[in-house]
Amino acid sequence: xxxxxxxxxxxxxxxxxxxxxxxxxxxxxxxxxxxxxxxxxxxxxxxxxxxxxxxxxxxxxxxxxxxxxxxxxxxxxxxxxxxxxxxxxxxxxxxxxxxxxxxxxxxxxxxxxxxxxxxxxxxxxxxxxxxxxxxxxxxxxxxxxxxxxxxxxxxxxxxxxxxxxxxxxxxxxxxxxxxxxxxxxxxxxxxxxxxxxxxxxxxxxxxxxxxxxxxxxxxxxxxxxxxxxxxxxxxxxxxxxxxxxxxxxxxxxxxxxxxxxxxxxxxxxxxxxxxxxxxxxxxxxxxxxxxxxxxxxxxxxxxxxxxxxxxxxxxxxxxxxxxxxxxxxxxxxxxxxxxxxxxxxxxxxxxxxxxxxxxxxxxxxxxxxxxxxxxxxxxxxxxxxxxxxxxxxxxxxxxxxxxxxxxxxxxxxxxxxxxxxxxxxxxxxxxxxxxxxxxxxxxxxxxxxxxxxxxxxxxxxxxxxxxxxxxxxxxxxxxxxxxxxxxxxxxxxxxxxxxxxxxxxxxxxxxxxxxxxxxxxxxxxxxxxxxxxxxxxxxxxxxxxxxxxxxxxxxxxxxxxxxxxxxxxxxxxxxxxxxxxxxxxxxxxxxxxxxxxxxxxxxxxxxxxxxxxxxxxxxxxxxxxxxxxxxxxxxxxxxxxxxxxxxxxxxxxxxxxxxxxxxxxxxxxxxxxxxxxxxxxxxxxxxxxxxxxxxxxxxxxxxxxxxxxxxxxxxxxxxxxxxxxxxxxxxxxxxxxxxxxxxxxxxxxxxxxxxxxxxxxxxxxxxxxxxxxxxxxxxxxxxxxxxxxxxxxxxxxxxxxx
Numbered sequence: 083x084x085x086x087x088x089x090x091x092x093x094x095x096x097x098x099x100x101x102x103x104x105x106x107x108x109x110x111x112x113x114x115x116x117x118x119x120x121x122x123x124x125x126x127x128x129x130x131x132x133x134x135x136x137x138x139x140x141x142x143x144x145x146x147x148x149x150x151x152x153x154x155x156x157x158x159x160x161x162x163x164x165x166x167x168x169x170x171x172x173x174x175x176x177x178x179x180x181x182x183x184x185x186x187x188x189x190x191x192x193x194x195x196x197x198x199x200x201x202x203x204x205x206x207x208x209x210x211x212x213x214x215x216x217x218x219x220x221x222x223x224x225x226x227x228x229x230x231x232x233x234x235x236x237x238x239x240x241x242x243x244x245x246x247x248x249x250x251x252x253x254x255x256x257x258x259x260x261x262x263x264x265x266x267x268x269x270x271x272x273x274x275x276x277x278x279x280x281x282x283x284x285x286x287x288x289x290x291x292x293x294x295x296x297x298x299x300x301x302x303x304x305x306x307x308x309x310x311x312x313x314x315x316x317x318x319x320x321x322x323x324x325x326x327x328x329x330x331x332x333x334x335x336x337x338x339x340x341x342x343x344x345x346x347x348x349x350x351x352x353x354x355x356x357x358x359x360x361x362x363x364x365x366x367x368x369x370x371x372x373x374x375x376x377x378x379x380x381x382x383x384x385x386x387x388x389x390x391x392x393x394x395x396x397x398x399x400x401x402x403x404x405x406x407x408x409x410x411x412x413x414x415x416x417x418x419x420x421x422x423x424x425x426x427x428x429x430x431x432x433x434x435x436x437x438x439x440x441x442x443x444x445x446x447x448x449x450x451x452x453x454x455x456x457x458x459x460x461x462x463x464x465x466x467x468x469x470x471x472x473x474x475x476x477x478x479x480x481x482x483x484x485x486x487x488x489x490x491x492x493x494x495x496x497x498x499x500x501x502x503x504x505x506x507x508x509x510x511x512x513x514x515x516x517x518x519x520x521x522x523x524x525x526x527x528x529x530x531x532x533x534x535x536x537x538x539x540x541x542x543x544x545x546x547x548x549x550x551x552x553x554x555x556x557x558x559x560x561x562x563x564x565x566x567x568x569x570x571x572x573x574x575x576x577x578x579x580x581x582x583x584x585x586x587x588x589x590x591x592x593x594x595x596x597x598x599x600x601x602x603x604x605x606x607x608x609x610x611x612x613x614x615x616x617x618x619x620x621x622x623x624x625x626x627x628x629x630x631x632x633x634x635x636x637x638x639x640x641x642x643x644x645x646x647x648x649x650x651x652x653x654x655x656x657x658x659x660x661x662x663x664x665x666x667x668x669x670x671x672x673x674x675x676x677x678x679x680x681x682x683x684x685x686x687x688x689x690x691x692x693x694x695x696x697x698x699x700x701x702x703x704x705x706x707x708x709x710x711x712x713x714x715x716x717x718x719x720x721x722x723x724x725x726x727x728x729x730x731x732x733x734x735x736x737x738x739x740x741x742x743x744x745x746x747x748x749x750x751x752x753x754x755x756x757x758x759x760x761x762x763x764x765x766x767x768x769x770x771x772x773x774x775x776x777x778x779x780x781x782x783x784x785x786x787x788x789x790x791x792x793x794x795x796x797x798x799x800x801x802x803x804x805x806x807x808x809x810x811x812x813x814x815x816x817x818x819x820x821x822x823x824x825x826x827x828x829x830x831x832x833x834x835x836x837x838x839x840x841x842x843x844x845x846x847x848x849x850x851x852x853x854x855x856x857x858x859x860x861x862x863x864x865x866x867x868x869x870x871x872x873x874x875x876x877x878x879x880x881x882x883x884x
Contacts, residue, residue, distance in 0.1 A: 083388070083390065083433060083434055083438055084376065084390050084395070084431055084432065084433045084434075085431070085432050086395070086397055086398050086429060086430070086431060086432075087122070087417070087430045087431065087432050088108075088120065088122075088125065088429070088430040089398075089399055089427065089428075089429050089430070090110065090118075090120070090427065090428045090429075090430075091426060091427055092110065092111075092112065092426040092427065092428060093112055093113060093426065094112075094113075094114065094426055095425075095426045096110060096111060096404070096405075096421050096426070096428070097404035097405070097421065097422070097423050097424075098404045098405050098421075098423075099111065099139070099140055099141065099142075099404075099405060099421065100140075100141040100142055100143065100192070100193060100194065100405060100407070101142060101405060101407050101419050101421055101428060102142035102143050102144050102153060102155075102407055102419070103144065103407035103408060103409045103417060103418070103419035103430075104122075104144035104145075104148065104151060104409050105122065105148065105409050105410070105417065106121065106122055106123060106148075106151060107119050107120065107121060107122060107144065107151065107153075107166060108120050108122060108407075108417075108419045108430055109142055109144075109153065110142070110419075110421070110428050111138070111139040111142070111155075114138040114139070115133070115135045115136060115137065115138060115139060115157070116131065116132065116133050116135070116139075117131075117132040117133075117139065117142065117153075117155060118130070118131060118132075119131075119132065119153070119166065119169075120430075122417065122430065130166070130169060130170055130173060130179070131173075131179075132153075132155075132164060132169060132179055132181070133178075134160070134162055134180065134181055135155065135157045135159065135160055135162070136157070136159050136160070137157040137158045137159045137160075138157060138158075139155055139156070139157050140156055140157055140158070140190055140191055140192060141155070141156045141191050141192060141193055141194045141205075142154070142155045142156075142194065143194040143195060143196065143407075144196075144409070145196045145200040145216075146196050146197075146198050146200060147196075147198070147199060147200040150165055150166070150167055150168075151165070151166040151167060152164065152165060152166070152196065152200055152216065153166055153181075154184075154194050154196065154203050154216070155181075155194075156185075156188075156191035156194055156205055157191070158187075158188075158189060158190050158191075159186065159187060160183050160185070160186055161183070161184050161185035161186075161188065161191065161194075161203070161205055161214065162181040162182065162183050162184070163181055163182045163184055163203070163216050163217075164179070164181035164182075165181075169181075182217070182218065182219075183219055184203065184214045184215060184216060184217075184218065184219050184220070185205060185212065185214050185219065185221065186219070188205060188207045188212055189207035189208050189210075190207060190208075191205045191206060191207045192206050192207070192231070192232070192233065193205070193206040193232065193233065193234050193235060194206075195234075195235055195236050195237065196216065196237075197237040197242060198237060198239050198242070199242070200216060201215070201216055201217070202214065202215060202216055202222065202237070203215075203216050204235045204236075204237065204245060206231075206232035206233070206234065206235050206247070207232075208231055208232070209226060209228045209229070209230060209231055209232060209249070210224055210225065210226050210232070211223075211224075211225040211232055211235050211245070211247050211257075212224055212225075213225070213245070213259060222259075223259060223262050225245070225247070225257055225262060227255060227264060227267075228247065228249035228251050228253070228255065229249070229251040230249045230250035230251035230252075230275070231249065231250050232247055232248070232249050232250075233248050233249060233250060233275060233276060233277045233278075234247070234248045234276075234277065234278055234279055235247040235248070236279055236280070236281060238281060238302070239281050239283045240283055240286070243258065243259045243260050244256060244257065244258065244259065244265070244306070245257040245259055246279055246281075246288055248275075248276035248277065248278070248279050248290060249275070249276065250275040250276075251270075251275075252270045252271055252272050252273070252274070252275060252276055252292070253267060253268045253269065253270055253271065253276070254267075254268050254271075254276055254279065254288075254290050255267050255268070256288075256302070256306050256308065265306035266306050266307060266308050268290075268300075268308065271290065271292065271296070271298060272292040272294055272296050273294065274292045274293040274294035274296075274344075275292065275293050276290055276291070276292050276293075277291060277292060277293050277344065277345060277346065278290075278291040278345050278346060278347055278348050279291070279348070280348040280349065280350065280368075281302075282299075282350065282381075285301075285822060285824075286301060286302050286303065287299050287300060287301055287302060287311060287824075288300050288302050288308070289348060289368070289381070291345025291348055291370065292344075292345060293342070293344040293345070294342055294343075294344070295315060295316035295317045295342055295343035295344065295345060295372070296313065296314070296315060296316070296345075297313070297314040297315075297316060297345060297348075297368075297370070297379070297381075298310060298312075298313050298314075299311040299312045299313075299314075299381055299823070301824045309787075309824060310787070311787065311823050311824045312381065312384055312784060312786060312823055313384075313786075314379065314381075314384040316343040316345065316370065316372070316377060316379075317342070317343045319379070319384065319385065319386050320343065320377070320386060320389065322385075322386075322734065323385070323386040323389065325733075325734060342373075343372045343373070343374070343377075344372055344373055345370055345371075345372065346371045346372060346373065346403065346404075346405060346406050347370070347371040347405075347406035347407065347408055348368060348369065348370050348371075349368070349369045349371075349408040349410065349416065350367070350368065350369070350410075351367035351368060351369050351378060351416070351435050351438075366380055366381045366382035366383075366783075367379070367380055367381070367387065367435070367438075368380075368381045369408065369416065369433070371403065371406030371408070371418065371420070372403070373402050373403050373404075373423065374391055374392060374393075374402060374403075375389055375390050375391040375392050375393075375394075375403075376389070376390040376418070376431075376433065377389050377390075378390075378438060380781075381823075382782065382783040382784060382823055383772065383781040383782065383783060383784045384784050385781055385784075387438060388438060390433075398429055398431075399422075399425075399427055399429065400420060400422045400425070400427060400429050401422075401424070402422065402423040402424060403420045403421065403422065403423060404421045404422060404423035405420070405421045406418060406419070406420055407419040407420075414434070414436065415432050415433060415434045415435075416432070416433045416434075416435065417430060417431065417432055417433075418430070418431040418432075418433065419431075447777060447778075448708060448720060448729065448730070448760075448776045448777060448779065449708070449760055449776060449777060450701055450706045450708050450745070450759050450760055450776060451704075451706065451756065451759070452705055452706065452707050452724070454724075456707075456724055457724055457725065460723075460724045460725070460726065461660060461684060461685040461723060461726045462645060462648075462707070462723055462724060464660075464662060464684040464685065465662070466662040466663070466664055466680065466682060529751065529844070530751055530752065531749060531751040531752035531801050531802055531843075531844065531845070531846070532845075532846055532862075533752070533802060535802075535846040535862045536846075536862050536863050537800070537804075537805045537817045537819075537826050537827055537846075537848075537862065538807075538817065538827075538841075538846050538847055538848035538860040538861055538862045539817065539826075539827040539829060539860060539862070539863070540860060540861045540862065540863060541829070541831070541858060541859075541860055541861075542847075542859045542860060542861045543579070543580050543581075543858070543859045544856060544857065544858045544859070545576075545580050545856070545857050546855060546856050546857075547566060547568060547574055547584075547855045547856065547857060548568055548570055548572075548855040549854060549855050550568045550569035550570040550593075550855050551568070551569040551593075551837055551851075551852075551853045551854070551855060552566060552567070552568060552569075552837055552838050552851025552852060552853075552855060552856075552857065553567050553568065553569055553593055553594055553595060553837065553838070554566070554567035554594060554595065554596050554597045554838060555567075555597075555838045555839070555840040555849060555851050555857075556597050556598060556599055556840060557578060557599075557840055557841075557842050557843055557849075558578075558599045558603045559599060559601060559603055559703075559749075559750060559843060560603060560750075560843075560844060561578055561751070561842045561843045561844030561845060562577065562578055562844075563575060563576070563577060563578060563603070564576040564577070564578050564580075564840075564849065565597040565599065565606060565608075566584075566597075566851065566857065567593075567594030567595070567596065567597045567608060568593070568594060568855065569593040569594075569855075570593070571588070571589075571590040571591055571592055571593060571594060571610060571612075572586055572587065572588050572590070572594070573586075573587040573588075573590075573594055573597060573608050574586060574587075575587065576857075578842055578844075578847075579859075580857060580859055585623075587608070587618060587623065589616060589625060589628075590608065590610035590612055590614060590616070591610070591612040591614075592610050592611035592612040592637075593610065593611050594608055594609070594610050595609050595610060595611055595637070595638065595639060595640070596608075596609045596638075596639070596640050596641050596642070597609075598641060598642035598643055599643075600643045600647050600702075601643065601646055601647045601702055601703060602647060603620070604619065604620055604621075605617055605618065605619055605620065605626070605643075605647075605665060606618050606620070607641050607642065607643065607650065608641075609638040609639075609640070609641035609652060610637075610638065611637045611638075612631065612637070613630075613631035613634045613635075613636065613637050613638060613654070614628065614629060614630050614631055614638070615627075615628075615629040615638055615641050615650075615652060616628055616629075617650070617663065617665065617679070617681075619665065626665045626666070626679045627663060627665065627679045627681050629661075629681060634654040634655075634659075635654070635655060636654050636655035636694065637654065638652050638653065638654050639653050639654070639694075639695060639696060639697070639698065640652065640653045640695070640697060640698035640699075641653075642698070642700065642702065643702045644660070644700050644702055644709075645702070645705060645706075645723075646702060646703075646704065646705060647702065648662070649661060649662060649663075649684065650662075650663055650681070651698070651700060651709070652698075653695040653698045653711065654695075655694050655695070656688055656689050656691075656692045656693055656694055656695060656713075657686055657687065657688050657689075657695075658686065658687040658688075658689075658695065658698070658709070658711060658721065659683065659686050660683070660684045660685045660686070660687075660723075661681050661682065661683055661684060662680075662681070662682050662683075662684045663679065663680060663681045663682075664679060664680040664681075665679045666678040666679045666680075685726060687721065687726065687727075687728075689711060689713055689719055689728070690719065690728050690731060691713055691715050691717060691731075693713040693714045693715040693717075694713065694714045695711050695712065695713055695714075696712050696713060696714050696739050696740055696741055697711070697712040697740050697741060697742050697743040697764070698710070698711050698712070698743070699743045699744055699745050699762065700723075700745075701745055701747050701759075703747055703748070703750070707722055707723050707724040708720060708721070708722065708723075708729075708776065709721040709723055710743055710745070710762060712735075712739075712740035712743050712764065713739070713740075714739045715733075715739075716733070716734050716735060716736050716737070716738065716739055716740065716766075717731055717732060717733045717734070717735060718731070718732040718735045718740065718743070718764065718774075719731045719732075720732075720776075720779070730779060732779055735764060735772070735774075735781075736764065736766035736769040736772065737766065737768065737769045738766040738767045738768055738769050739766065739767075740764045740765065740766050741765060741766060741767065741794035742763075742764070742765040742794060742795075742796045742797060743762060743763065743764045743765075744762065744763050744796070744797060744798060744799065745759075745761070745762040745763075745799075746758055746759055746760075746761045746762065746799040746803055747759075747799070748801060748803065749801035749843035749844070750843070751801060751843060751844045752801045752802050752803075752843075754802070754803040755803075757777075758803045760775055760776040760777050761773055761774070761775060761776070761782075761799070761803075761820075762774050762776065763797045763798075763799070763806065765790070765794075765795060765796065765797050765808070767790055767791060767792060767793075767794070768790065768791055769786075770784055770785055770786030770788070770790070771784070771785040771786070771788075771797050771806070771808050772784050772785075773785070773806070773820070783820075783823060784823060785806065785808065785816075785818050785823055785825075786823075787816055787818075787823075787824065787825045788808050788809070788810035788812070788814070788816040788825075789810045789811045789812040790808075790809075790810060790811060791811060792811070793809075793811055793835055793837055793853065794837070795808060795809035795810060795811065795835070795836065795837055795838075796808070796809055796837065796838045796839055797809070797839065798839050798840055798841050799820075799841070800841045800846075801841055801842075801843045801844075802846075803820065804819065804820055805817055805818065805819060805820060805826070805841075806818045806819075806820055807839040807841065807848055808839060809835070809836035809837050809838060809839050809850065810835070810836055811835040811836075812835075813830070813831075813832040813833065813834060813835060813836070813852075814828050814829055814830050814832060814836065815828075815829040815832070815836045815839055815848070815850045815860075816828055816829070817829065817848070829848075829850065829860055832850065832852050832856070832858065833852060833854055833856055834852040834853040834854040834856070835852060835853040836850045836851070836852055836853075837851055837852065837853055838850070838851035839851075846861065846862035847859055847860065847861055847862070848860040
């Protein structure tokens, strides 16, 4: 993936001086006060020799416009801008090449950078950033305010009058160049100096790196009040990356001495362009030049894609780097100009991101959509045999009958309010359905989910259930009803508007861990920590099926309907249980406690690591073979229920055990791109929320603005597939755009930590449940509209179906 294009031996040591690199040229100082400029395209061409400084050159940089190619060099006496093409022409004519002096006696300059139009240059000297005119000798501004020497400075690409500087005082500042004032000053970020920075124009982010290997990504909104989006420890990420490699790589990493990973230079990795839809696929890949090699970091997930160590390239003649310079646009590749830390040597390297893309895209190719019918011996082909009649005919004698011959007993009236007035006519008698007058019926028409609506953020209504935590929430498929499982072992059935009194279902002895609606919305499940599962009929206050603790040895963590209501799926301990069932709708008041419904174990599966399952998810809305199970060993296991085995396993998916997993199941009121249904979310304490793609089994984005340190906070996809909501322990709920790691809305003023969130499948509403048993409903502002392009959610995931 990386090749050595050219290697140069210097006449003196230039360990940490800023060297220059562009797509066409590279340059470094020689003899202290002179420069050699080499042509990257023509190896045989003689280098351009530039003279004019009277002190040792400390920094060099090329312009960003590249037409014409400008070079700026600095020493303690002069800062000079050179036109490379003009200098080459004068040299061929036998004349002395000269430049334009734009600054004098500014001190020792350690960093130079052009603006994006090449009309200005920023020079960092001591604790001052000088803004210079690149055409003539003129100091436009002198920015002071840092408490330590500056290390880097860059112009903002989308706002030419904004500058960001980093310093050894471990802070960065956002400057207003028009008024020479500070828009924003960060807090002290690290124990080591900040050394490099980079702008991400598409997301309006600024990335800052330090000498101890810390990388921060901040959003830079219009008001310039920066907010932290992600933070990555390069050394810790490298350890996690090495644990996923082969045994030989693990042994090699274990024998190495730990060293710091200074972030010397950062650049956005040039991604390939998809020729099918002409859409950039990976705009979050970051190239980080450190002392021991090149690190390719996915900023969206805070995970390393690969590490290219210098020690693996013996022909490079460099073991430790002192400084890096990078340029893009060279034959669809990136070029790096690296100076050695211990030897007088500089190396020109070429890196091809396409090679990395092909390796990164080599996943398993799973999909939630089945590509073939079930196998003949598949567990999904199991059928429930008809139970023989329990009332066998007896030979002779009279069959015993109860005193009341009707199976449905009419109530004696104890459930009705007593009549206070005797012999008064009833005036509230409803007409029977068999009346001769025709009864008008209203046909319910499904309304499409508002595709152009914004994310829910407006508080509408709040109700208090009890003082116990809300452990589970789920809307019915039509969005009209809501199930709420509480810590007091009860389940509440609300209208989706939270109006009116809820129906209370009791029977469990411990907190309810999960609830699940059937696809036809006639039945629902409740599982509890008391090792029981109950299947309820919506028309009855008593469960139709009770699976007690004699059937399970450990608490039921997750339970749901599966395969379009054919099975009951649940997790207990390290096992997945698949049950066939049949609900008997006939009710016999005489034998009301005798369970007439049938439930039979179809199959039982055990995780490969035999660790307890902490979270479970599968899609019931359509036929899908894929099932996701998360274990206490921090892994994610993908079950292929068609074959009845584990298809793949992701070890160490989080730093802690995963407590919640959910898939993008969509809604019957909305339509998404097929690729969007392969996305799923996982949550872990202290490790944020990660979004994965089933096609490649790789993390594609990470969300960590919310606070989650001890409680199992859930997350959810919106029905349109454009937003993600998650609970938080700072008494807020966070709503993210699926395409961006920074949050859209912070829903505040909750009375306690938000444990559960759920989107209404039929309307843009978000429901939150808190630790103190309160429910709060948030609506959407119909006036604000966003794009309905859900394909952007998976922009950095290659299409495995092509």
